[in-house]
Amino acid sequence: MNNLFIQSISIDWDRIGRSSYLREIVAIQGLRQMVFTSPVTFFVGENGSGKSTILEAIAVAYGFNPEGGTKNYSFSTRDSHSELCDVIRISRGYRKAGWGYFLRAESFYNVATKEEEYADLLHPSQRYHERSHGESFLAVAQRNLKPNGLYLLDEPEAALSPQRQLTLLMEIYECVRQESQFIIVTHSPILLGLPGADIRTFDDGPVHSCEYEDTDSYQVTEMFINNRKQLLKRLLE
Numbered sequence: 001m002n003n004l005f006i007q008s009i010s011i012d013w014d015r016i017g018r019s020s021y022l023r024e025i026v027a028i029q030g031l032r033q034m035v036f037t038s039p040v041t042f043f044v045g046e047n048g049s050g051k052s053t054i055l056e057a058i059a060v061a062y063g064f065n066p067e068g069g070t071k072n073y074s075f076s077t078r079d080s081h082s083e084l085c086d087v088i089r090i091s092r093g094y095r096k097a098g099w100g101y102f103l104r105a106e107s108f109y110n111v112a113t114k115e116e117e118y119a120d121l122l123h124p125s126q127r128y129h130e131r132s133h134g135e136s137f138l139a140v141a142q143r144n145l146k147p148n149g150l151y152l153l154d155e156p157e158a159a160l161s162p163q164r165q166l167t168l169l170m171e172i173y174e175c176v177r178q179e180s181q182f183i184i185v186t187h188s189p190i191l192l193g194l195p196g197a198d199i200r201t202f203d204d205g206p207v208h209s210c211e212y213e214d215t216d217s218y219q220v221t222e223m224f225i226n227n228r229k230q231l232l233k234r235l236l237e
Contacts, residue, residue, distance in 0.1 A: 045202030
């Protein structure tokens with residue numbers, strides 16, 4: 001056993017309806033167990049490949065609010081999470097996380113609004129709505145990424161410039177040095193470059209590990225940068 005907070009997850013497919021759309025997701029069809037071996041695990045793959053579905057289920061099963069935030073957040077704008085969270089079993093490590101956060105790009109506005117409602121004299125609001133989208137995203141990360149924590153991030157690069165993605169990468173790396181664990185859904189070739197990370201791709205059959213250079217995020221970006229004029233001419237003509 002390593003020192004990760006989440007050692008593995010297992011899925012009880014017998015409790016999932018025969019007509020459930022979950023059975024149509026190629027990457028996770030029949031997936032019985034996923035073992036985590038690195039402090040940072042990236043989920044990559046095309047839109048609709050099941051990355052966020054798995055991450056959301058892990059988050060809810062661990063005790064986070066489906067729309068994001070810390071474990072203290074409890075609200076629902078619209079229930080949209082799948083039944084997968086009810087049939088996932090999390091195998092936990094011997095250590096207990098001292099802090100945690102679930103960040104979802106698509107519902108960040110709702111979390112920022114709730115943060116203002118939860119504020120009081122002892123916990124003043126950070127007024128995320130008064131900042132740009134990117135500034136508020138980074139502010140949440142810098143405020144909530146702490147040592148000895150568990151962090152589930154769904155497309156954290158969505159509002160960040162390339163420079164700010166590098167800042168986030170440094171924040172993640174420093175947290176990992178202080179015994180934190182991350183599971184991250186991303187399309188960012190910058191974040192994927194984090195040293196020592198385990199990259200799991202949801203493309204090309206069942207979910208499996210892959211190298212950085214084998215990800216579409218890297219290959220498409222490299223192709224565009226190195227062959228921009230020819231590629232655009234081919235696409236646009």
